[in-house]
Amino acid sequence: MDDLYRDYILEHYRHPHNFGVLEQPTASYEGANPLCGDRITMQLQVEDGIVTEVGFTGRGCAISQASASLLTDEIRGKPLTEVAEFGAADLLDLLGIEISPARLKCAMLSFDSLQHLLDDIGAKPLAKDAG
Amino acid sequence: MTTETRPVASPLDPVALRADFPILDQEVRGHPLVYLDSAATSQKPTSVLRAMDDYYRRDNANVHRGIYALSERATADYEGARVKVARLIGVSDPHTIVWTRNATESLNLIAYSWGRRHIGRGDVIVLTEMEHHSNLVPWQILAQEKDADLEFIPIDDDGVLRQDVFEVLLRLKPKLVSFTHVSNMLGTVNPVEEMTRRAHEAGALVSIDGAQAVPHMPVDIGAIGADFYSFSGHKAMGPTGSGVLWARRELLESMPPFLGGGDMIREVHLRRSEWNDIPWKFEAGTPDISAAIGLGAAADYLMALGMDRVRAHEQELVAYALDVLPREVPGIELYGPAADQRGGVVSFNLPGVHPHDVAQVLDRFGVAIRAGHHCTMPLHERLDLSATARASFGVYNTPADIDALAAALREVQALFGG
Numbered sequence: 001m002d003d004l005y006r007d008y009i010l011e012h013y014r015h016p017h018n019f020g021v022l023e024q025p026t027a028s029y030e031g032a033n034p035l036c037g038d039r040i041t042m043q044l045q046v047e048d049g050i051v052t053e054v055g056f057t058g059r060g061c062a063i064s065q066a067s068a069s070l071l072t073d074e075i076r077g078k079p080l081t082e083v084a085e086f087g088a089a090d091l092l093d094l095l096g097i098e099i100s101p102a103r104l105k106c107a108m109l110s111f112d113s114l115q116h117l118l119d120d121i122g123a124k125p126l127a128k129d130a131g
Numbered sequence: 132m133t134t135e136t137r138p139v140a141s142p143l144d145p146v147a148l149r150a151d152f153p154i155l156d157q158e159v160r161g162h163p164l165v166y167l168d169s170a171a172t173s174q175k176p177t178s179v180l181r182a183m184d185d186y187y188r189r190d191n192a193n194v195h196r197g198i199y200a201l202s203e204r205a206t207a208d209y210e211g212a213r214v215k216v217a218r219l220i221g222v223s224d225p226h227t228i229v230w231t232r233n234a235t236e237s238l239n240l241i242a243y244s245w246g247r248r249h250i251g252r253g254d255v256i257v258l259t260e261m262e263h264h265s266n267l268v269p270w271q272i273l274a275q276e277k278d279a280d281l282e283f284i285p286i287d288d289d290g291v292l293r294q295d296v297f298e299v300l301l302r303l304k305p306k307l308v309s310f311t312h313v314s315n316m317l318g319t320v321n322p323v324e325e326m327t328r329r330a331h332e333a334g335a336l337v338s339i340d341g342a343q344a345v346p347h348m349p350v351d352i353g354a355i356g357a358d359f360y361s362f363s364g365h366k367a368m369g370p371t372g373s374g375v376l377w378a379r380r381e382l383l384e385s386m387p388p389f390l391g392g393g394d395m396i397r398e399v400h401l402r403r404s405e406w407n408d409i410p411w412k413f414e415a416g417t418p419d420i421s422a423a424i425g426l427g428a429a430a431d432y433l434m435a436l437g438m439d440r441v442r443a444h445e446q447e448l449v450a451y452a453l454d455v456l457p458r459e460v461p462g463i464e465l466y467g468p469a470a471d472q473r474g475g476v477v478s479f480n481l482p483g484v485h486p487h488d489v490a491q492v493l494d495r496f497g498v499a500i501r502a503g504h505h506c507t508m509p510l511h512e513r514l515d516l517s518a519t520a521r522a523s524f525g526v527y528n529t530p531a532d533i534d535a536l537a538a539a540l541r542e543v544q545a546l547f548g549g
Contacts (some may be wrong), residue, residue, distance in 0.1 A: 004491065005546055037504040037517045038485075059517045062547075115236065129361035 004097050005062060012066035017073050022055045024072075027120045030058075033105050033115035038064055042072075046121060049080050060128040061106050063099070069111035070094050075114070082112075105129040136261070141469040142344045142446040143436060143531045151176040151432075152527050162497030165535045168521030170315050170476050171501055172365045173346055175429070179368055182428035183421045195394055195411070209420050210452035212427025213410075219247035219430040219438075220341075220360070222377055223536055229376040229383070230411040230423050234342040235265040237361030237376035238309070240413065242269035244308075244386040245359075245378075252278040255305040255336070258512050259284040259292055261314045264506040266340045270309065284310070286513065290317035290467045297326065301333035307333045309359075316521065317467035318476030320348075327356045336382075342366055346525070347445055347474050349438040352377055358488040367441045368433060369426035369456055372419045383409040414420035441526050445475035448524045452533045460544070466519060475524035478505075481540065484547045492546060496539040 025043035032039045040058030054072045070092055075083045077126055092099060100123050104112050119126040149155050152174045166174060179282075186208060193202035194209045210225075217225040231237045246269075250256065254262050256270050260283050274281050282305070284297045292310075301308075308330040313320050316425035327337045344350050346367035359382070364373025388395055388406055391417035396403040406412045433441065450470035456463050456479065459516050466478045481489055490502035501521045504511045511517065522536055 002546065006486070010547065013424070037511060060483075061487035065485075082432060103487070103491070106433060121302075 006097060007046040009062060009066045009097060013062040015066050016056075016069040016118065018056065018069065018076065020053050020055045021057060025053075027117045029113050029120065031109050031116065033064070033109050035105055038106065039107060040064065040068055040109055040113060042068070042110060042117060043094065044066050044121070046106075047081060051075050051078055051083055054108065060109065063095075063103050063106040064109045065079075067091065067095060067105055067107045070121040071110045076131070080118070080121075080123040086114050137201055138319055139442075142447075143526060144495075145441045145527055146270065146442065148436075149527050152177070153177060155527060159497035160495050162495075165498040165532045166501050167522040167524065167532060168534060169346070169528070169530065170343060170505075170521065171524035172371065173368050173525050173526075174527065175368055175370065175425075176432050178432050179428045183370060185422050185473040186421050192236065193417055203323045205420060208424050208427070209418070212423045212430075213400075213419070214377060215427040215434075219350075219434055220345060220362075220375075220377065221353045224351070224380060226408070226410055227377055227380050228425050229378070229385060229413045230418055231361075231374040231376050232363045232419070233363040233365065233374035233402060234340055235363075235374075236337075236339070237359075237374055238265050238267045238340060240376055240389045241309075241359050241378075242273045244389045244413075245271075245382065246273045247277075248387060250274075250277050250279050250306055254279045255282055255300075255303045256280070257282050257284065257297070257300050257303075257305045257308040257310075257330075259310045260286050261290070261292070261317060261319065261510050262309075262311055262318065263315055263340065263342070264508070265342075266309055266311060267509065286319075286510075289344070289422045290319050291472065292316065292319070292321055292326075294322075294326075297329070299336070301329060304333065305330075305335045307338060309338035309340070311340040311342075311345060312350070313341075313347070313474040313476075314467070314507075314510075315343045315476065316478050316510055316519065318473030318478070319468050320344075320472055320474055324358070333355070342511040343474055343476070346433070346441075348442040358382060360526050364422065364426035364429065366427070368429035370422045373422035373426040375426075376413070383413070386413075388412050388415065392416045394418075444526060445524050445528075446470060448533065449473060449475055449477060449531065451530050452522065452524075452536075455537055457539075460540045462544075463540065466514065466516075471493075475528075476521060477523070478519040478521045480516070480519055481543060482541060486518045488547070489520045489540070489543050492543045493536070493539045496535070496542065498536055498539045500536070 022043040026046040028043045030041045040061040042056045045053035054076050058070045118124040190204040192205045194206040211230045213225040282300050285293050330337045336358040339357045341362040344361040360377045365371040395407050395412050396404045396416040397407050464480045486502035
């Protein structure tokens with residue numbers, strides 16, 4: 001079995017979950033990976049402190065698209081307090097594949113975008129070293 | 132190296148040549164290395180490695196300073212390398228060769244030194260849509276500082292510069308036209324002599340980025356007639372940290388220094404200094420001596436091969452790739468002009484597979500290519516692409532390397548198609 005392009009990763013790449021534009025987003029953020037030109041736009045809809053809807057659009061490699069698909073699945077329906085605690089290591093666990101240093105930026109594009117969204121809506125300040 | 136014994140008229144024998152490049156003789160992930168990223172950096176022949184090693188083992192001393200044997204030898208080799216590089220690019224006056232770290236630094240040197248003195252408010256600089264970031268950003272910085280205007284020659288759908296639009300842009304009376312000799316993404320070989328002539332007729336100076344030309348084809352700067360010509364040594368068989376700016380002697384003499392410090396001065400007083408002669412006026416501080424010596428050895432190596440033969444070999448490879456890839460890899464999208472109009476570069480995409488994933492899977496088969504925007508984000512925007520994969524060739528590549536690429540690409544399709 002392929003150690004990076006596992007079936008579920010390819011499945012999320014071909015048919016990403018939560019792919020699309022929200023009608024009434026609370027916040028939107030466009031994240032970019034300057035190394036490869038990948039861009040994704042992520043949106044959150046928040047009601048009473050709960051992430052009721054989440055969506056993303058954009059182009060990217062299998063790793064960045066599968067990562068966004070898995071991440072949005074994970075946070076949908078969760079309280080913001082819980083989403084704020086979700087860390088980079090948790091996302092790597094969720095991906096469940098060995099990510100080489102060169103591809104870490106791909107895996108983290110959706111996560112970094114989420115951190116900007118959480119900062120925008122006042123749920124969690126952006127770490128100083130975040131891009 | 133045994134090139135002296137090869138008959139001049141015969142084509143290059145890349146299989147025999149590979150013995151000059153020890154790095155190629157290795158396995159990567161259980162497969163023989165197939166190196167297809169020479170547009171990013173070339174591999175280095177043993178003669179270059181030996182020249183640098185000899186300098187450090189035998190001659191290491193600072194240049195232009197010591198009154199002793201080592202320094203004299205180091206200086207002779209450092210300046211001798213300038214003569215070799217001048218010969219490679221058709222320059223008769225080696226003192227018009229300025230050592231830089233790479234083409235990027237050469238282009239910045241022009242923008243900072245010549246540009247700051249000659250570009251003013253409302254002046255026009257003409258660039259093209261196919262430029263590498265290194266021939267865009269220095270001019271953007273300059274234009275912002277001086278409130279000057281940048282104009283761009285567009286490409287047509289084959290990736291060829293629109294000469295009719297260039298003609299119109301020249302009516303704006305630009306001060307400078309700066310463009311690439313060969314596109315690092317499309318491979319397009321631009322008609323540099325013709326464009327230089329027309330720019331001069333319109334009163335503009337001409338700067339050419341030769342990073343993708345010098346390693347791959349005969350370049351005769353005298354025949355081109357440009358005012359500035361830049362290239363990187365590390366793409367031309369030389370070491371990283373070696374680069375060249377060539378400019379006409381009058382220009383170099385009239386330009387203010389780029390960096391101040393040791394070696395670039397004739398006299399220093401507490402409040403003023405007098406500059407050294409060219410090219411040393413532009414080489415402040417202890418230079419990368421071994422890199423210059425290595426690039427000199429690289430120039431010797433390329434000249435011994437014969438740049439006509441290098442060009443012929445790489446054109447054959449490109450023609451083979453443009454023929455084989457669409458047949459062997461169904462659905463592949465290729466970008467750029469026909470084989471006779473391009474250098475050794477083939478950019479492509481597999482529909483439904485991101486180029487990063489293409490490159491990652493290829494690596495498992497020992498095939499090294501580049502994926503991304505290749506420092507040409509505006510060009511990718513123009514082509515409505517977020518990224519591409521790129522295979523690029525050097526003298527040591529063979530048709531078998533392209534067969535290996537095609538076979539590995541079919542593996543990518545098998546993985547992503549299922």
